[in-house]
Amino acid sequence: MFKIAGALATWSLRTGDTLLLWLERYRQRRALGGLSDHMLKDLGLSRSDAGRETDKRFWEG
Numbered sequence: 286m287f288k289i290a291g292a293l294a295t296w297s298l299r300t301g302d303t304l305l306l307w308l309e310r311y312r313q314r315r316a317l318g319g320l321s322d323h324m325l326k327d328l329g330l331s332r333s334d335a336g337r338e339t340d341k342r343f344w345e346g
Contacts, residue, residue: 311343 318339320328325335 307343310341314339314341314343 317335320335322332325332
């Protein structure tokens with residue numbers, strides 16, 4: 286019984302970590318998409334670079 290509970294707890298933590306990672310990617314990509322061309326240039330990115338990143342789905346690394 287304890288092995289099942291431990292496995293469930295581990296799975297739950299991993300699932301939670303994955304969901305947090307996906308949420309962070311979503312937030313960062315939205316923020317990147319909202320930057321001006323000037324701000325992107327400061328980061329060394331073009332609008333097309335930003336577009337390639339913001340077009341990714343949240344689960345894509």
